[in-house]
Amino acid sequence: MNYSEKIVQEWMEFSCVLPEPALVTLTAIAEDKAGVLADEFYSIMLTDPHASVYISSDVVQSRLRNSMKKWIINTLTLKGEALLGFAAHQYEIGNIHSRVGIPASLVLKGMRIITQEMLTYIQSLALEPQTSVLMQKYVSVSIQIASELMTYAYENYQLNEAKNEESYRISNLIDNPELEKGKQQAALFNWENGLMYALVSRTSNIQSYLLNDSEFGLWFRHKCGQHFGNQPEIAKIGMLIEEIDGMLQKTANTEGSALEYIQSLLSDIRAKTMIINNLFTSLFEDATRLENGKDALTKLLNRRFMSTILKHEVKLVMENGRNLSVVMLDIDHFKKINDTWGHSAGDDVLRHLATILTDNTRASDYVFRYGGEEFMIVYLEYSKQQTLNFVESIREKIFSTPCEMPDGYKLQLSASFGVSHYRGHPDYQKLVDEADKALYEAKNTGRNKVVEFKA
């Protein structure tokens, strides 16, 4: 059970402590007071200059006010199993606050005010003292648990963001990843060759060939961790180095060893070295891909930086009131292209498509490689109709510009598109999800088409 599941469990247990008649009274109070409390909550949010940018529009306010009203009622009245879905929702709210950039401290302040107002109101009612105390405790703890879940999600989200930014920074610290990669690969193979020779010539001093003490081992120990942070490959390479050195230490002296023994030792070590080399290459591929935030294959923007960019653009749109559209597109039947022509030809198709996208968007628009054969375009300040026209022309361009395969065959391509437009919601993820839904519909209704998300 993870941390948030534990909180939910505790919440479910706690929610059953209030006797039924008291819960009925509390429900009536919550329903009666929720509107006023929601207004209070948003008046606090609006005092923060950063948060107010996101929540000052009428559309947002009326929508958020309703959600807040429901939140207050649900937090104070749901019990037992009924809390499960609602608890998960708290986690999502925390993520939204984090994405949108509403400070957690401000949300907690809002929660405190709601709690205080509720307690004052309950105290003013002519309730039996024990019921009143129980009810007050129930209100405080319930709001606190919901806040705890939100804050937990908020912190996790921020932590991941910080990690992304950190890896971006680190990747830019490596001056020339290609050169560094070549140098260290050569060092690894030098060590392997030296060891092979030593083993075959039955050297008496295998201890001086430990991988940890080699040039590669030293570089790995001192520099690799710093360059690549907590990437999983680092731990795996570290383990393999220990395993290889463990085997060498056990062998110690090969002067009298049988040829079969040496051969099997060599083949084990060779297998492990190959794995180290693959892991090491993939580390560097990531580093190269991260260079300047670009995807190495297509040179488009890397998806990892989508949140930083979209957060910024949504904020601008909220300030200037212009349009922002997100387009998700996916090459049709791409798997078949890979299966028929091979992975490397598939890569050529991806580059071909990336060129079409770059050539047919303005420098101010953003084009991301979103996943394998999925791309995302962020259009800024076009009207909705203009956006649709541009997307349609890109669809036609892809369909009418075949990609040349290795044997000269001209392969006709098509792609499906989902489009969503900014409608006042401060969370950029909503735009991405809506574009994704529209893309799903385009795929399911024939492909090679543009579908606009309809709310």
Ligand SMILES: Nc1nc2c(ncn2[C@@H]2O[C@H](COP(=O)(O)OP(=O)(O)OP(=O)(O)O)[C@@H](O)[C@H]2O)c(=O)[nH]1
């Ligand atoms: N060549 C190449 N292939 C990739 C890359 N990334 C992902 N793929 C492949 O892209 C294919 C995607 O296949 P699917 O998700 O089934 O989609 P599809 O075949 O395009 O089918 P539809 O999207 O439904 O039209 C998989 O076979 C992946 O292996 C890459 O960087 N290069």
